[in-house]
Amino acid sequence: MLKGKKIILGISGSISAYKSAEILSLLKKKGADVIVVMTESATKFVQPLTFATLSGKPVMKEMFSLNNASEVRHISLAKWADLILIAPATANIIGKIAHGVADDLLTAIILASGVKTMIAPAMNKNMISNPIYLENCEKLKISGFEFIESEYGTLACGDVGRGRLANIEKIIDSVESFLSTDNDYKNKTILITASCTRESIDNVRFISNYSTGKMGFALAKNAVDRGAKVILISGPNHLHPIEVDEMILVETAEEMKKEVFKYFPKADIIISAAAIVDFRPKNIIFGKIKKSGNQTSQKLNLELEKTSDILAELGRKKSGKILVGFAAEAENLTENAYKKLTEKQLDLIIANNIMEKNIGFASDKNSAKILSQKGVIKELPIMQKSEMAVKILDEILKIM
Secondary structure (H helix, E strand, O other): OOOOOEEEEEEOOOHHHHHHHHHHHHHHHOOOEEEEEEOOOHHHOOOHHHHHHHHOOOOEOOOEOOOOOOOEHHHHHHHHOOEEEEEEEOHHHHHHHHOOOOOOHHHHHHHHOOOEEEEEEOOOHHHHOOHHHHHHHHHHHHOOOEEOOOEEEEOOOOOEEEEEOOOHHHHHHHHHHHHHOOOOOOOOEEEEEEOEOOEEOOOOOEEOOOOOOHHHHHHHHHHHHOOOEEEEEEOOOOOOOOOOOEEEEOOOHHHHHHHHHHHHHHOOEEEEOOEOOOEEEOOOOOOOOOOOOOOOOOOOOOOEEEOOOHHHHHHHHOOOOEEEEEEEEOOOHHHHHHHHHHHOOOOEEEEEEOOOOOOOOOOOEEEEEEEEOOEEEEEEEEEEHHHHHHHHHHHHHHHO
16 A cells, blocks of 8 residues: 555654654555654664664755755655654644744755645653643644644653554554545546625625635645645635635625536536525615614614525536535534435535534534435544545545
């Protein structure tokens, strides 16, 4: 599974650095091409000669090569790798990466690289529960870094608690799992809708909802990482742009519908993650509605009409395409989601409970149930939306 895969094994200054020798050995046995990059503090725990012998390559420590003055080492290594694995990762190196510090070869490679970085932390139980450390981890998870979480047990200092480097088999399995999905969506075109839509009341006011587009953008990013051609159609958002094949910005439900059906013929898979407004004012007021008279008793009556049900129309026309929708429900989550799934002829639906606090709209986290025509096929606990995107695409892959 790892044959021909190019992996940078980053080793930072933890007592667990001795376990990196076994990680390196297993990666090599599975066919990976591995270059070891050590921080200066890591060399205090294990001699670089150990890793040079196991890998059959020089261990990298210095930013610049003395043998080749023209080589910009952190750039050349960043371009070379398919994956960066930091095992063990200390609180120090995690903090530096989270804040964009690149003061040694390993951190410079990570900052210059566009490939996945997997982090296996190892540290004292008090360090791993420190709010500053946890904030740094959250920041990296949002940016797409994957953590292979530490385990509970007796630590090097004699304390008992969480902080032990993850089981080596678990680390290897995580690497294999990621690299086995590499390009598993190659030659597939995915159309993804994201964010909210807005329907004008007058020239300064509109009807909308709390959707920010974070879930749709996370799906788009993961689909790109997995080799798909991605068409992203988004309502208003304030998110950092991501590189996709087509990026279309819209405002209203009708604009969303127009663009969706324009690109629909090109798509193999359609994921409707946008929260499209269900009703719009029947008549838009030109200018601005002014307050007048007794403002405490003044009322404004708006006559609303339904917007187009884009997902239902797609269901009637999908003709072999895979169609995935979302259901944001306040009650009877499974029942309401399954009803939507069947009525709109979807292949999968992602059901979210909007009554759960601190997740969902505008949050970086969510929980969900994934349903197919067979019912609930997977329950996802609270996790980063970037992680949820991986799980959703994994389920789509099963029915492709």
